[in-house]
Amino acid sequence: MDTLPTEFDLIVVGTGLIESAVSAAASRIGKRVLHIDSKDYYGGLWASFNLENIETVFSKPQSNIHNAGSEDVQLDANQKKLVIGNDLFEIIDIEQAWHVLEKDKDYDSSLLKTKDVAEAALEVSEECNAESVDAVTKEVPVAVEANAESLVDEIQAIAVQEAIEKNNDVDIQEGAVAVIEAKENAEKETDPVLEVKEEFNATNDIHVEAEEAQIVEEEHLNNVTSLEVSAAAVFKPWSQESIMKQSRKFNLDLTPKVQFSRGEFVKLLVSSNIARYAEYIAIGRILTYLDGKLIPVPCSRSNIFSSPHVNVIEKRVLMKLLSTLMDSTDKDFSEYDGKTFKEYLQDRKLSPELIHYIVYSIALSDDETSCSDGVKNVKRFLASLGIIGQTPFIYSMYGSGEIPQAFCRLSAVFGGTYALNQPLSHFIYDEEHNFKGLISGQQKITASNLVTGFEYAPNEMVEKKEMSYISRGIFITDKSVLEADKQKTSLILMPSKDGKTLCHIIEAGHWSGVCPKDLYIVHMSARRTASAKEDLKYYVDTLFSNDPNDTKPNVLWSFYFAIPDTNDKDYTQHNSKNSFFCPGPDSDLDYDNSIQKASKIFDEIYPDSEFLPRAPDPDEIIFCDDSDEAAEEVKEAGAGDLPQEIEKTEEKQDSAEISLN
Amino acid sequence: MASNKKILLKVVILGDSGVGKTSLMNQYITKKFSNQYKATIGADFLTKELIVDDRAVTMQIWDTAGQERFQSLGVAFYRGADCCVLVFDVTAPNTFKSLDSWRDEFLIQASPREPENFPFVLLGNKVDLEPRGISTKRAQQWCQSKNNIPYFETSAKEALNVEQAFQCIARNALSQQNQNDDLYNEFPDQIKLSQPSKSSGSGDSCAC
Numbered sequence: 001m002d003t004l005p006t007e008f009d010l011i012v013v014g015t016g017l018i019e020s021a022v023s024a025a026a027s028r029i030g031k032r033v034l035h036i037d038s039k040d041y042y043g044g045l046w047a048s049f050n051l052e053n054i055e056t057v058f059s060k061p062q063s064n065i066h067n068a069g070s071e072d073v074q075l076d077a078n079q080k081k082l083v084i085g086n087d088l089f090e091i092i093d094i095e096q097a098w099h100v101l102e103k104d105k106d107y108d109s110s111l112l113k114t115k116d117v118a119e120a121a122l123e124v125s126e127e128c129n130a131e132s133v134d135a136v137t138k139e140v141p142v143a144v145e146a147n148a149e150s151l152v153d154e155i156q157a158i159a160v161q162e163a164i165e166k167n168n169d170v171d172i173q174e175g176a177v178a179v180i181e182a183k184e185n186a187e188k189e190t191d192p193v194l195e196v197k198e199e200f201n202a203t204n205d206i207h208v209e210a211e212e213a214q215i216v217e218e219e220h221l222n223n224v225t226s227l228e229v230s231a232a233a234v235f236k237p238w239s240q241e242s243i244m245k246q247s248r249k250f251n252l253d254l255t256p257k258v259q260f261s262r263g264e265f266v267k268l269l270v271s272s273n274i275a276r277y278a279e280y281i282a283i284g285r286i287l288t289y290l291d292g293k294l295i296p297v298p299c300s301r302s303n304i305f306s307s308p309h310v311n312v313i314e315k316r317v318l319m320k321l322l323s324t325l326m327d328s329t330d331k332d333f334s335e336y337d338g339k340t341f342k343e344y345l346q347d348r349k350l351s352p353e354l355i356h357y358i359v360y361s362i363a364l365s366d367d368e369t370s371c372s373d374g375v376k377n378v379k380r381f382l383a384s385l386g387i388i389g390q391t392p393f394i395y396s397m398y399g400s401g402e403i404p405q406a407f408c409r410l411s412a413v414f415g416g417t418y419a420l421n422q423p424l425s426h427f428i429y430d431e432e433h434n435f436k437g438l439i440s441g442q443q444k445i446t447a448s449n450l451v452t453g454f455e456y457a458p459n460e461m462v463e464k465k466e467m468s469y470i471s472r473g474i475f476i477t478d479k480s481v482l483e484a485d486k487q488k489t490s491l492i493l494m495p496s497k498d499g500k501t502l503c504h505i506i507e508a509g510h511w512s513g514v515c516p517k518d519l520y521i522v523h524m525s526a527r528r529t530a531s532a533k534e535d536l537k538y539y540v541d542t543l544f545s546n547d548p549n550d551t552k553p554n555v556l557w558s559f560y561f562a563i564p565d566t567n568d569k570d571y572t573q574h575n576s577k578n579s580f581f582c583p584g585p586d587s588d589l590d591y592d593n594s595i596q597k598a599s600k601i602f603d604e605i606y607p608d609s610e611f612l613p614r615a616p617d618p619d620e621i622i623f624c625d626d627s628d629e630a631a632e633e634v635k636e637a638g639a640g641d642l643p644q645e646i647e648k649t650e651e652k653q654d655s656a657e658i659s660l661n
Numbered sequence: 662m663a664s665n666k667k668i669l670l671k672v673v674i675l676g677d678s679g680v681g682k683t684s685l686m687n688q689y690i691t692k693k694f695s696n697q698y699k700a701t702i703g704a705d706f707l708t709k710e711l712i713v714d715d716r717a718v719t720m721q722i723w724d725t726a727g728q729e730r731f732q733s734l735g736v737a738f739y740r741g742a743d744c745c746v747l748v749f750d751v752t753a754p755n756t757f758k759s760l761d762s763w764r765d766e767f768l769i770q771a772s773p774r775e776p777e778n779f780p781f782v783l784l785g786n787k788v789d790l791e792p793r794g795i796s797t798k799r800a801q802q803w804c805q806s807k808n809n810i811p812y813f814e815t816s817a818k819e820a821l822n823v824e825q826a827f828q829c830i831a832r833n834a835l836s837q838q839n840q841n842d843d844l845y846n847e848f849p850d851q852i853k854l855s856q857p858s859k860s861s862g863s864g865d866s867c868a869c
Contacts, residue, residue: 002678002730042735248772266854275854277737282852388852397851398740405737412726413705419731487850511850618705 014453016044018582020407021598027414040421048401081426082458093532251399255585256523261387272612277406282389284488341374367499398513461574469528469562471535477553532560676748684817739771744834780833
């Protein structure tokens with residue numbers, strides 16, 4: 001294998017979105033770029049993984065940063081080594097679980113000995129026991145096929161008995177309390193009545209079943225709720241085995257994002273010609289949760305007029321309001337300085353339903369969003385409507401992990417050197433805090449500037465303050481949250497119970513290239529307040545069901561984690577004028593703010609150059625067979641750019657020529 | 662899928678650095694050859710319109726853009742490939758030895774539906790150069806062991822067998838795509854972004 005070249009204009013460490021965009025922009029203007037990553041995949045925290053890989057991605061050390069060989073690297077007298085990576089940046093709340101049985105054959109009761117099934121069922125029940133208090137509302141580990149009834153009864157009896165034996169000292173009282181609470185809630189609470197009632201009914205069903213299975217200790221029921229539900233179910237049984245067999249068809253985003261089809265980011269993709277490296281899919285509908293059910297948000301003109309959820313008068317009011325907002329200027333809202341967007345709408349005497357649609361969906365806001373931000377968001381939303389499909393949004397095929405790779409591709413096409421899976425150990429700085437280079441294995445590689453993902457920042461250069469996190473959940477489900485006549489990728493915008501935060505939820509199916517047929521991927525992202533699982537519990541409980549016979553989807557696999565949000569505060573502290581730290585993913589729905597950050601970093605390093613000008617089309621590159629020069633001539637479509645373009649290309653060749661031998 | 666629909670074939674070229682991937686592409690598309698080696702720059706993908714079995718197709722040939730040099734080709738590169746061209750240098754045995762790992766890498770990353778039937782084509786390039794390191798027979802044996810991959814000995818420099826090889830590549834890519842389309846149309850709603858003015862509808866009609 002070749003060894004890496006050792007001298008560059010710019011070293012970019014990490015292949016997240018912002019790093020990749022800066023890399024592409026620098027290569028594009030002819031800078032010699034080394035783009036290096038300690039991981040063996042592109043995208044860092046912006047990557048997508050198949051099912052097999054995502055389970056291991058956080059379990060191994062988060063990078064292969066190490067010291068081997070670095071002591072052999074000679075430094076100048078005034079130089080020092082800083083270990084790459086810091087203690088501040090950490091992924092937390094990681095919790096992965098299957099909610100189906102392990103093997104296909106576990107479902108095939110006719111081929112099985114009772115004992116095997118019972119063991120498999122016991123596994124499931126053990127999982128429930130671990131959280132007996134939650135058992136009533138817990139998402140269900142599914143499904144033992146119950147064709148042969150006597151067999152099922154037997155299995156139940158065995159499994160339950162074993163469960164009971166195992167849990168003699170289990171919190172029986174707590175389990176009982178949970179039931180009582182559920183009942184009380186059903187009576188007391190008026191708000192999520194439907195939800196609670198469903199839970200309540202489910203609990204009752206279980207009682208009946210349990211009696212049939214001749215089980216005396218009713219208190220124990222809660223410990224085995226899920227088992228009971230699943231054992232009685234008859235529906236297409238997914239198993240861990242059958243899902244894992246198709247592992248490679250999954251593209252699970254660590255950072256799922258949609259793109260405004262006429263937002264800054266998409267404009268840049270198109271204008272820079274990077275768009276050709278990726279494919280997209282329309283977000284077909286936006287859903288919100290209102291009055292106990294999921295409703296498509298009427299957002300486009302035709303949606304508004306055809307929506308059964310808005311009456312004729314409301315249709316007119318909504319259309320009028322949207323066009324008022326669209327044509328408005330900042331001073332139209334001067335009296336709402338310091339007030340929320342919701343207050344503005346309330347003063348317009350809109351119905352609560354309309355306010356709900358506008359605040360949480362069209363304005364992508366919550367109850368606390370300021371009026372000016374709300375208006376700004378509405379304008380942004382409307383500006384991207386009517387471009388592609390029924391909503392303003394598109395999603396990248398095969399998941400969001402494709403996007404950083406598109407930028408890397410452009411960087412490579414323009415001469416960027418790519419090296420993944422590198423043994424990065426130290427950054428080298430001089431006494432004046434100038435970045436001089438880095439150490440990878442036994443190699444010292446130098447460059448004039450450093451751009452690096454925050455996760456690689458040395459401890460000496462980060463400020464220890466409290467970190468914010470984004471709570472994430474990824475779910476594999478067996479049906480859509482809202483079945484439709486046509487397959488649609490959905491964006492679900494759900495306010496929290498108190499309206500203070502908005503949870504971003506994306507549901508995609510096999511047509512988006514993110515999962516096998518007949519399965520769905522649901523991504524949830526919300527601000528972390530307690531833990532990933534707790535923060536998302538309300539949404540999980542609302543959208544999904546434990547009951548296989550329910551119209552709501554069942555969760556087959558779940559994965560919770562929380563990633564640091566390094567955007568809201570500056571966590572770096574350093575005096576290095578040639579080091580630039582890229583924040584990780586933010587909590588936005590889209591990439592517009594992130595790409596702005598990339599552009600800003602680029603401007604700081606190369607203030608006189610354009611950020612990602614249009615790249616020539618492949619057929620504009622002409623290969624000349626000039627025996628001495630063998631220069632590629634780039635014919636730029638914009639005639640004015642022609643001389644400049646040729647100059648850049650030549651400059652690059654000087655720096656990148658490598659002799660064959 | 663309707664046969665009058667414009668057919669776009671994606672072909673990826675893989676092989677060690679310096680075996681002549683970019684030169685082969687250039688020779689095929691532009692009929693030009695440069696003797697001076699430089700790590701691939703500016704080579705992205707090249708497009709050629711051609712007729713295969715009486716059908717007009719557009720073949721997009723994707724270069725590695727140099728990302729193979731340090732084993733850093735991302736999965737996005739492989740997406741949706743209809744044919745994979747493997748290239749080695751007949752004067753450099755180590756580039757022949759790498760073929761297995763390139764083939765494996767492709768099958769893992771692209772994960773085609775039927776890996777055993779996915780069309781590969783092997784090109785032994787630089788037959789104009791001496792001394793020969795890998796015999797024709799040895800290369801053919803390898804191809805036989807991999808479910809009879811077609812094999813061509815080429816010289817990008819002398820334009821030897823290049824046209825023939827790419828004809829074969831196009832034909833195999835087309836048959837691969839036909840097979841897939843007959844089975845089911847996997848991604849009907851896919852959108853390509855080009856000029857902002859001519860956005861393509863995704864089946865949903867524009868709303869406002």
